[in-house]
Amino acid sequence: MKHLSDIMDGVVCVGRGGEVALVNSVAEQLLGVQALVATGGDVTALRAAGEVAAALVADVARVRDGAAPEAERTIEVFGRDRELRYVRCATRAVLDYQGAPAGAIAVLRDVTADYKTDQLRNQYLSIVAHELRTPLTGIKAFAAMMAKGALGALSERQQEACSSICEQSARLEHQIDKLVSLGDLESADYGADRQVFGLASFLESVVTPFREAARERGVALTVRSEAGDPELCADRGELRRSCQALVENALKFTAAGGAVEVAVLPEPAAAAAEGGAGCRFHVRDDGVGVAPRYQRRIFEKFFQVEDPLTRRHGGAGLGLYVAQGVVTAHGSRIEVSSEPGRGADFSFALPLHLPAPAGVGASGGDSNREAS
Amino acid sequence: MQRRVLIIEDEKLIILSTQMVLEASGFRVDSAMDGEEGIKKARESAPDLILLDIMMPGIDGWETLTRLKQDPQTADVPVVIFTAREHSRGHQRSAAMGAADYFRKPFEPEELVELVEKHCGQRQRS
Numbered sequence: 304m305k306h307l308s309d310i311m312d313g314v315v316c317v318g319r320g321g322e323v324a325l326v327n328s329v330a331e332q333l334l335g336v337q338a339l340v341a342t343g344g345d346v347t348a349l350r351a352a353g354e355v356a357a358a359l360v361a362d363v364a365r366v367r368d369g370a371a372p373e374a375e376r377t378i379e380v381f382g383r384d385r386e387l388r389y390v391r392c393a394t395r396a397v398l399d400y401q402g403a404p405a406g407a408i409a410v411l412r413d414v415t416a417d418y419k420t421d422q423l424r425n426q427y428l429s430i431v432a433h434e435l436r437t438p439l440t441g442i443k444a445f446a447a448m449m450a451k452g453a454l455g456a457l458s459e460r461q462q463e464a465c466s467s468i469c470e471q472s473a474r475l476e477h478q479i480d481k482l483v484s485l486g487d488l489e490s491a492d493y494g495a496d497r498q499v500f501g502l503a504s505f506l507e508s509v510v511t512p513f514r515e516a517a518r519e520r521g522v523a524l525t526v527r528s529e530a531g532d533p534e535l536c537a538d539r540g541e542l543r544r545s546c547q548a549l550v551e552n553a554l555k556f557t558a559a560g561g562a563v564e565v566a567v568l569p570e571p572a573a574a575a576a577e578g579g580a581g582c583r584f585h586v587r588d589d590g591v592g593v594a595p596r597y598q599r600r601i602f603e604k605f606f607q608v609e610d611p612l613t614r615r616h617g618g619a620g621l622g623l624y625v626a627q628g629v630v631t632a633h634g635s636r637i638e639v640s641s642e643p644g645r646g647a648d649f650s651f652a653l654p655l656h657l658p659a660p661a662g663v664g665a666s667g668g669d670s671n672r673e674a675s
Numbered sequence: 676m677q678r679r680v681l682i683i684e685d686e687k688l689i690i691l692s693t694q695m696v697l698e699a700s701g702f703r704v705d706s707a708m709d710g711e712e713g714i715k716k717a718r719e720s721a722p723d724l725i726l727l728d729i730m731m732p733g734i735d736g737w738e739t740l741t742r743l744k745q746d747p748q749t750a751d752v753p754v755v756i757f758t759a760r761e762h763s764r765g766h767q768r769s770a771a772m773g774a775a776d777y778f779r780k781p782f783e784p785e786e787l788v789e790l791v792e793k794h795c796g797q798r799q800r801s
Contacts, residue, residue: 429760433730436759437686440781444692447784453699476781496766498777501789508783538766540779 313411316397317346317363319404333390333411334359354380355390355411362394363407372396377414388415432483436476443472473512480544481621488628495538495632499656502567502582503532505539509546510565513554521559524550528567530582536656537633545629548622549586549637549649556647557590564588570652581654589646598639602627678795681722682706683713683739684757685731689780693726693757696784697791710739717749723795726757727774737772744773753794 313330317323323346326338334356336349346363349356355378362374373395382388391414399405448454450465457465506526517524535542546565553563563586570581593601600606604624623637630637630651641647680702684690687708694704705720707713709731717725725743729736736756743749753775758765769777775794778787 433760436780437689440686440759441688441692443781444696444784448692448695448699451699451784453695472781496764498766504783504786504789508786 311412313409315346315359315363315409315411317367317407317409319406321346321363321367323349324406330409330411333413354378355392359392359394359409359411362392363409366394366396366407367404369396369404386415388413389418390414428483432479435479439472439476439479442468443476446472467515470512470515474516477512477544477547480540481548481625484541484544484625484629488625495541495629497536498539499534499536500539501532501534502528502530505535505543506565506567509543510550512547513550517554517563520554522554522557523562524554524564525562526565530567530569530655533580533582534656535582535653537653538629541629542633542653545626546584546586548626552622553586553588553590553647553649556592557588561589561646580657581652583650583652585648585650587646587648592643592645593639593641593647594643598641601639602637677701677703678724679703679705679720679722680724680726680791680795681713681716681720682726682757683710683731683736684726684728685709686728689728693787696787700788700791702791702795710734710736710742713739714742714746714749717743717752718746721748722752724775724791725752725754726778726791727754729756729758730760740769740772740774755790755794 310327311329313333314325314327315323315330315334316325323341323344326334326336326341328338330336331338334349335352336356341349347360350360351357358376358378362376365371365374373393375391375393377389377391380388380390391412392409394407394409396404397406397408446465446468449457450462450469506528510524510526513524550563550565557563566585566587568583568585570583602623604621606624607620627637633653635651635653637649637651639647639649678701680697682690682693682704684693684706685708690706690708694706697704705716705722707716710733713725713727716722727736727739727743731739734742736758740754740756743752743754750773754773755776755778756765756769756774757778757780759780766777776790778790
């Protein structure tokens with residue numbers, strides 16, 4: 304038992320009959336109980352010790368009842384120093400060799416430092432993003448106006464240079480967006496910030512940053528909507544970043560001469576995530592494809608397919624992780640269908656925005672806002 | 676009649692670039708560099724739409740929005756929040772506070788024009 308008292312996490316073991324079998328020293332501190340007093344007594348007696356103990360007792364009861372095989376939550380408590388602390392409590396049912404309930408084990412960890420680091424990181428990223436986006440707003444707008452000829456006629460070479468500034472600034476914007484997406488997604492209050500927007504201009508904003516890179520690499524990048532130009536009600540910024548992660552990924556694994564297509568197809572009513580008419584976004588390529596054994600794992604944080612041929616493409620392994628998180632927050636899921644060597648098709652469905660009946664509020668989309 | 680847009684924004688570069696985009700589409704654009712000046716101009720000139728930045732010296736965009744919505748003279752002018760900073764559930768927050776829309780910088784010029792067109796006529800309709 305010596306090593307149990309040395310580990311950094313609090314550990315509480317509860318036996319078959321609900322009796323406390325073990326409380327290590329870290330758990331004593333986090334729960335505010337004494338092992339000598341608690342051990343051997345019923346676990347429910349710990350409830351009065353404080354909020355963390357009450358949560359632990361409730362979760363132990365749930366996993367022992369078989370309501371869930373495991374439970375995990377983070378509890379906010381004021382410590383003795385009156386400072387807010389965060390304690391993560393993970394509880395799991397213990398089964399005997401025949402699969403019958405044999406008690407529960409709970410692991411407690413003070414995650415206050417992680418929380419504070421995350422908060423600081425997100426604040427910092429948000430400020431950095433603001434500082435980068437402000438000059439970029441001017442660059443983008445001026446270049447776009449010049450490229451359109453709004454500031455006078457351009458020679459062919461000037462036109463080329465302007466278009467290049469437009470694409471490069473869109474690319475820079477995409478990089479800044481990626482920087483802040485992760486922070487947003489992992490913040491405690493993340494939820495899809497929905498708004499109503501048109502599909503066609505959205506699709507264009509997805510592919511713009513990649514046009515030049517695709518051309519340079521000799522990959523045909525096309526956009527197509529068979530669903531027309533309906534309105535969607537979704538978190539436009541996050542959804543754009545997600546689609547861009549899929550496009551970026553497709554381009555990465557498609558060789559010269561290949562093709563990447565962003566296509567939107569009508570989705571039969573029943574299959575749409577929230578009922579009603581929907582559409583399905585596809586990002587397809589004819590590149591190296593994804594081996595079946597990786598088709599789930601590619602959405603894990605930091606996961607990279609360790610193929611010596613493709614590894615050289617770099618990336619942090621965050622794009623698909625963030626994309627899946629965003630699409631999930633919209634009540635859908637990214638699915639992959641692929642055969643190695645024959646390309647991949649990443650797709651997800653979203654409901655269309657149906658305008659509110661006349662006279663029901665001017666700001667359309669409100670009715671859907673809390674849908675996720 | 677030419678429709679008039681008021682930009683309340685502390686970055687000159689953003690005022691200039693936004694102005695250029697909107698003027699090319701036939702809007703008349705006026706600007707204010709902070710919230711107080713913006714409220715004053717909104718009362719004087721009764722624009723068809725206000726584009727409002729959030730991070731500004733003095734009173735910020737949220738406070739400016741609150742005051743615009745409390746003042747009967749400006750309450751029915753549609754206000755679009757115009758921001759480069761991530762705000763948690765910014766769309767929902769701005770809608771709850773009475774803003775007509777929430778728009779992120781940097782923007783695509785076409786999207787900005789589309790958005791301004793959409794909200795400009797709203798006062799007469801409501």
